[in-house]
Amino acid sequence: MKSECFIEGQISIFDLPAIEVIKPKKIIIKEETKEVDKFYAITRLYSQSCSRIVKTLSGALLVELDDKTLYFNASGINEFSLPKDVGIMPGEEILIVNSDKKINETQKQNLEALKPKQYIKRKGDANLIIPEEKVLVINPKGWILEYNQKPIYHSNEIFNTEFNLQIDEMDDGNMKVAVDVTDIEFKVDDEVNIEYQGIKAIGKVVRIYNNRETLNVKWDGNQTAFYYKNVRRVKLL
Numbered sequence: 001m002k003s004e005c006f007i008e009g010q011i012s013i014f015d016l017p018a019i020e021v022i023k024p025k026k027i028i029i030k031e032e033t034k035e036v037d038k039f040y041a042i043t044r045l046y047s048q049s050c051s052r053i054v055k056t057l058s059g060a061l062l063v064e065l066d067d068k069t070l071y072f073n074a075s076g077i078n079e080f081s082l083p084k085d086v087g088i089m090p091g092e093e094i095l096i097v098n099s100d101k102k103i104n105e106t107q108k109q110n111l112e113a114l115k116p117k118q119y120i121k122r123k124g125d126a127n128l129i130i131p132e133e134k135v136l137v138i139n140p141k142g143w144i145l146e147y148n149q150k151p152i153y154h155s156n157e158i159f160n161t162e163f164n165l166q167i168d169e170m171d172d173g174n175m176k177v178a179v180d181v182t183d184i185e186f187k188v189d190d191e192v193n194i195e196y197q198g199i200k201a202i203g204k205v206v207r208i209y210n211n212r213e214t215l216n217v218k219w220d221g222n223q224t225a226f227y228y229k230n231v232r233r234v235k236l237l
Contacts, residue, residue: 097124
């Protein structure tokens with residue numbers, strides 16, 4: 001048997017510590033769950049040049065241009081073109097508007113005949129919407145259509161029609177009454193007829209902002225903002 005010879009300072013392989021083999025951890029890459037908006041490129045492309053862009057109930061996209069309306073299906077594919085001023089339903093969402101649509105005299109007359117408490121006029125929509133138990137729509141032809149769907153609109157697109165003309169007698173015998181002057185710009189210190197939480201009152205305009213569409217009105221120790229078409233200027237008689 002051969003004798004083992006060691007050089008001073010040399011370590012035997014039997015004296016080495018055991019080396020633990022570390023298994024590499026398995027890296028799991030989670031898939032991105034956020035759905036990419038398939039209409040993003042379309043809306044970005046036409047956002048400046050279109051009259052409006054509407055998302056339909058079926059998930060399609062209507063892009064209205066100067067002379068036609070492009071129809072993109074739910075997959076974002078342009079299938080065909082429609083005429084300009086395509087009618088839309090109250091439950092369809094208007095995403096972008098660059099050009100408003102006006103209502104006509106026939107619609108105004110039918111609205112007056114129905115005498116609703118409120119109506120909706122969306123920017124970019126030629127229809128008048130009456131939000132009752134079943135939604136009524138007065139289209140540009142004057143037809144009154146009934147829908148069983150919730151309308152999509154902005155808070156500044158709903159208008160009150162129930163303004164009882166409040167009359168206050170003054171010391172000099174004159175009277176103040178509310179008059180419809182929505183085509184005239186309001187000014188600070190104008191007296192206006194307002195309705196807040198079911199209470200009708202006469203207040204004073206203290207601030208005008210948001211492109212002159214929002215009026216801050218003060219009355220009886222209260223103060224809040226109103227859309228300018230939901231108030232009436234008070235005129236001295």
